[in-house]
Amino acid sequence: xRQSSTRKPARAAKLATTAGACAALLxxxxxxxxxxxxxxxxxxxxxxxxxxxxxxxAEDPDAPPxxxxxxxxxxxxxxxNTSNVALLYPSxxxxxxxxxxxxxDNVDSPANPPVYSAGNKTVTITLKPWYWSNGxxxxxxxxxxxxxxxxxxxxxWGNYSPGDIPDNIASFTILNSHTFRVALTKAFNPSxxxxxxxxxxxxxxxxxxxxxxxxxxxxxxxxxxSGAKAVFNYLVAQANDLATYATNPLWQVVSGPFKIAxxxxxxxxxxxxxxxxxxxxxxxxxxxVEVPFTSEQAEFLxxxxxxxxxxxxxxxxxxxxxxxEQQGYKVEPWWGWEVTYLQYNYxxxxxxxxxxxxxxxxxxxxxxxxxxxxxxxxGGAAVPDYGPIPVLPKSQFLSKGETNNPYPYxxxxxxxxxxxHGWKEVRGVQTCERPGSxxxxxxxxxxxxxxxxxxxxxxxxxxxxxxxxxxxxSAFASIGVSLSVDEEPLNSVxxxxxxxKSTQDVCNWxxxxxxxxxxxxxxxxxxxxxxxxxxxxxxxxxxNSAAADKLIEATLTSSSLANVYAYExxxxxxxxxxxxxxxxxxxxxxxDHLKNVVQNPLLTFTPQSWYLSK
Amino acid sequence: xxxxxxxxxxxxxxxxAGLTVITFLLEHLLPGNxxxxxxxxxxxxxTIAAFDKQNDxxxxxxxxxxxxxxxxxxxxxxxxxxxxRSVDSMLASEAPRDVVLVGxxxxxxxxxxxxxxxxxxxxxxxxVDHVGTGIAFTLYSMPxxxxxxxxxxxxxxxxxxxxxxxxxxxxxxxxxxxxxxLVLPVLTLTxxxxxxxxxxxxxxxxxxxxxxxxxxxxxxxxxxxxxxTRHVLRNSLIAVVTLTGxxxxxxxxxxxxxxxxxxxxxxxxxxxxxxTTNDFPTMLGxxxxxxxxxxxxxFLADVSYAILDPRVRL
Numbered sequence: 001x002r003q004s005s006t007r008k009p010a011r012a013a014k015l016a017t018t019a020g021a022c023a024a025l026l027x028x029x030x031x032x033x034x035x036x037x038x039x040x041x042x043x044x045x046x047x048x049x050x051x052x053x054x055x056x057x058a059e060d061p062d063a064p065p066x067x068x069x070x071x072x073x074x075x076x077x078x079x080x081n082t083s084n085v086a087l088l089y090p091s092x093x094x095x096x097x098x099x100x101x102x103x104x105d106n107v108d109s110p111a112n113p114p115v116y117s118a119g120n121k122t123v124t125i126t127l128k129p130w131y132w133s134n135g136x137x138x139x140x141x142x143x144x145x146x147x148x149x150x151x152x153x154x155x156x157w158g159n160y161s162p163g164d165i166p167d168n169i170a171s172f173t174i175l176n177s178h179t180f181r182v183a184l185t186k187a188f189n190p191s192x193x194x195x196x197x198x199x200x201x202x203x204x205x206x207x208x209x210x211x212x213x214x215x216x217x218x219x220x221x222x223x224x225x226s227g228a229k230a231v232f233n234y235l236v237a238q239a240n241d242l243a244t245y246a247t248n249p250l251w252q253v254v255s256g257p258f259k260i261a262x263x264x265x266x267x268x269x270x271x272x273x274x275x276x277x278x279x280x281x282x283x284x285x286x287x288x289v290e291v292p293f294t295s296e297q298a299e300f301l302x303x304x305x306x307x308x309x310x311x312x313x314x315x316x317x318x319x320x321x322x323x324x325e326q327q328g329y330k331v332e333p334w335w336g337w338e339v340t341y342l343q344y345n346y347x348x349x350x351x352x353x354x355x356x357x358x359x360x361x362x363x364x365x366x367x368x369x370x371x372x373x374x375x376x377x378x379g380g381a382a383v384p385d386y387g388p389i390p391v392l393p394k395s396q397f398l399s400k401g402e403t404n405n406p407y408p409y410x411x412x413x414x415x416x417x418x419x420x421h422g423w424k425e426v427r428g429v430q431t432c433e434r435p436g437s438x439x440x441x442x443x444x445x446x447x448x449x450x451x452x453x454x455x456x457x458x459x460x461x462x463x464x465x466x467x468x469x470x471x472x473x474s475a476f477a478s479i480g481v482s483l484s485v486d487e488e489p490l491n492s493v494x495x496x497x498x499x500x501k502s503t504q505d506v507c508n509w510x511x512x513x514x515x516x517x518x519x520x521x522x523x524x525x526x527x528x529x530x531x532x533x534x535x536x537x538x539x540x541x542x543x544n545s546a547a548a549d550k551l552i553e554a555t556l557t558s559s560s561l562a563n564v565y566a567y568e569x570x571x572x573x574x575x576x577x578x579x580x581x582x583x584x585x586x587x588x589x590x591x592d593h594l595k596n597v598v599q600n601p602l603l604t605f606t607p608q609s610w611y612l613s614k
Numbered sequence: 615x616x617x618x619x620x621x622x623x624x625x626x627x628x629x630x631a632g633l634t635v636i637t638f639l640l641e642h643l644l645p646g647n648x649x650x651x652x653x654x655x656x657x658x659x660x661t662i663a664a665f666d667k668q669n670d671x672x673x674x675x676x677x678x679x680x681x682x683x684x685x686x687x688x689x690x691x692x693x694x695x696x697x698x699r700s701v702d703s704m705l706a707s708e709a710p711r712d713v714v715l716v717g718x719x720x721x722x723x724x725x726x727x728x729x730x731x732x733x734x735x736x737x738x739x740x741x742v743d744h745v746g747t748g749i750a751f752t753l754y755s756m757p758x759x760x761x762x763x764x765x766x767x768x769x770x771x772x773x774x775x776x777x778x779x780x781x782x783x784x785x786x787x788x789x790x791x792x793x794x795x796l797v798l799p800v801l802t803l804t805x806x807x808x809x810x811x812x813x814x815x816x817x818x819x820x821x822x823x824x825x826x827x828x829x830x831x832x833x834x835x836x837x838x839x840x841x842x843t844r845h846v847l848r849n850s851l852i853a854v855v856t857l858t859g860x861x862x863x864x865x866x867x868x869x870x871x872x873x874x875x876x877x878x879x880x881x882x883x884x885x886x887x888x889x890t891t892n893d894f895p896t897m898l899g900x901x902x903x904x905x906x907x908x909x910x911x912x913f914l915a916d917v918s919y920a921i922l923d924p925r926v927r928l
Contacts, residue, residue, distance in 0.1 A: 064879075067698060074653045074657065074661040074664065074665055075696060154660065155660040155663065158653075160660060161656075239698075240698060242698055266707075266879050267879075268782060292877075294873050294874050294879050294883055298779065298874060298875060298876065301763075301766050301875070301877075302877065305770050305771050305778045307779075489891070491652070492644070492646060492651065492890075494646075494650055495644075495651030496645060497655075498647050506647070514655070519655075520655065537657065537658035538658075
């Protein structure tokens with residue numbers, strides 16, 4: 001099953017300096033600019049490539065694109081929406097994955113690299129000479145327009161996270177038509193800020209959109225809070241009218257490589273090249289058609305009948321890979337920038353005392369044979385995950401602290417750990433025999449007679465996930481841990497997996513799995529401030545570690561990559577979650593005639609670089 | 615007749631009201647946080663609060679229900695949490711397409727099943743009956759996706775005669791402009807539906823043939839053609855009419871498997887997806903519409919009884 005949970009769009013970023021005013025440009029996380037920042041367009045290869053042709057792209061099942069405004073509201077923040085929006089209204093900065101790691105795409109980003117100053121409390125940005133499709137230039141005022149709307153309607157912006165942008169902006173100053181300065185509320189790690197904050201900014205045409213009704217003249221309404229709210233509400237109302245996406249004059253003004261040719265209410269979207277696109281890579285195809293599907297089966301049948309140029313192979317059909325390849329497709333996994341895990345609930349009354357014990361978490365992790373799951377359950381379309389940084393694609397963030405795998409499969413060690421801490425198998429379930437806080441006892445809060453018996457919520461609809469659940473039950477049972485699994489639709493699992501207090505009824509969940517397409521997807525800089533920082537809304541299990549908090553904070557404020565490694569090593573060893581193999585976002589099938597396709601781990605796509613060969 | 619119509623309409627409204635109450639309550643009894651389920655793991659208290667406010671989820675369930683009924687009485691079925699469109703527009707777009715696809719197959723199935731059932735009954739326990747029964751049992755016992763997948767495999771993938779997908783036009787008329795795309799889904803649904811109707815028709819004709827008035831008709835020397843068309847058909851159709859009445863709501867929901875295989879987004883699939891994504895407005899809106907259609911279908915079946923058999927007193 002393909003999930004509908006929010007996925008952050010790929011963003012671009014540029015790396016900045018560390019100490020003092022402007023400094024050397026760095027890739028995300030401190031890779032030197034010479035290695036990290038890309039100055040070669042993804043599409044440079046297309047310049048000599050043939051033009052024309054219609055490309056058909058398969059949408060995820062029951063995931064018809066249904067949003068167009070660059071400020072994406074929370075209930076529409078899905079990858080299929082954000083990636084489409086980016087084709088029309090690019091982010092200020094764009095990132096991509098290269099052999100050197102996750103780096104800023106200097107060529108395709110509409111702005112020059114940001115310059116940090118005043119101890120990393122100020123950032124100055126200069127826009128490139130880009131134009132809107134109506135011929136007007138992209139200016140600083142367009143960025144200010146975005147900022148003014150988001151500032152007053154942040155809770156209706158899907159990418160909003162309390163404390164982050166726009167909260168961390170103290171002031172926004174236009175220096176000239178193409179340069180603006182942003183004063184930050186405190187010093188931030190420039191790599192993190194560019195990658196995870198500035199990438200959230202989209203270009204929005206103030207000169208066309210700053211109005212409060214269709215008949216009103218364009219003004220400067222966004223300069224006041226009430227005016228900005230009125231403009232936001234007007235634009236949202238227009239974005240709520242799917243039937244007019246292809247005809248509403250608002251959405252005809254774009255700065256991205258494509259413009260909308262048609263948009264049906266069933267989700268079939270046709271993009272045509274934007275002839276005024278200012279980026280370096282001009283679109284070669286004559287049109288891009290995104291086709292909706294009601295099921296993976298329907299998509300696969302269409303793929304087999306040859307009516308799709310870029311589709312996907314459902315997991316259960318991966319054994320037919322060679323047949324698909326013989327039909328003229330290249331089959332390759334699309335690795336997302338994400339990690340996958342079992343989420344513990346540290347506030348569940350029954351389970352929390354046990355989850356709080358590191359040795360219990362170690363025993364569980366030791367019992368999980370990740371390479372076996374990746375191979376047998378996922379058919380190789382998953383990679384073992386040992387910490388909070390994605391193992392694939394390779395990046396500058398990955399250190400030996402994680403890749404060395406602190407807890408390789410060793411069920412004997414699991415049992416030894418439990419026995420050493422006063423647990424004994426009674427009728428097949430580990431039972432606490434020696435309560436107490438000493439090093440050879442069960443641990444604080446664990447009562448005599450307590451059993452290692454847990455309930456797990458897991459998403460239904462995926463044969464692979466069900467097989468993995470079966471494996472986990474068996475693996476846990478082999479060390480005397482009882483696991484009962486309740487499979488429900490993904491949305492139901494997400495509804496139940498909420499951060500909670502132990503006294504709340506909703507806190508009855510103990511372990512949750514929602515990772516058929518990855519549990520947590522990252523923006524370009526894979527920091528832990530959302531999934532693992534104490535009190536963060538993304539910290540679903542209420543993991544609480546002062547040491548982890550300190551390490552996470554360091555990654556947000558200091559530019560040294562060593563801080564990321566320290567955080568990563570600690571989390572790999574401390575096991576806030578049980579790490580599991582990370583499945584590919586999808587196994588793609590790409591027509592042999594479709595060239596220059598790059599699958600961005602940030603889950604956006606760049607069809608402007610594709611072309612059809614004869 | 616008028617009194618009967620009014621009484622049945624009143625009953626229908628009561629059933630509908632009960633249906634909305636039960637559905638509304640059941641949906642709101644589901645555990646977990648609706649906003650979190652829609653917004654995903656990246657949701658935070660601010661966005662959750664905004665979502666709840668926007669969708670009235672921060673108000674009591676009674677107020678929410680009252681608001682729902684008020685909107686319903688104004689012809690507004692609600693706004694989907696996930697699809698960025700109203701349930702009205704969703705139904706206006708997809709129900710006519712369902713009517714074309716499923717309605718066409720239902721009509722074809724009846725058109726084939728009625729004569730087949732009559733022939734089988736008239737030649738009971740002969741070869742033609744055995745063959746017909748075998749075909750009907752085979753089709754009836756077959757899950758709908760089997761003939762659907764077989765049809766695509768043979769006619770689309772191997773022979774390339776027909777498209778694997780139903781017409782993707784967003785309107786019913788647009789669909790009819792691509793008849794080739796209709797062939798396989800209509801064929802699949804027709805085969806599955808035909809099996810059921812033919813069995814009912816065969817049984818009904820056998821029952822009718824055993825009635826005393828059939829002997830009278832034959833003793834009067836009426837030709838067999840007249841016996842069949844004037845007496846057998848009319849008296850046997852009641853069972854088929856009942857089944858047709860019950861099948862009318864199925865026009866909107868029965869094509870789920872077909873919709874999945876033939877990439878045809880219809881009301882049934884919308885309902886299924888809404889149920890799995892906790893999209894309550896969509897579930898409620900479709901429930902109401904299907905409730906209305908069910909009541910109407912049964913009402914029409916009852917009226918048809920009286921027309922077919924004057925002995926039935928409404």
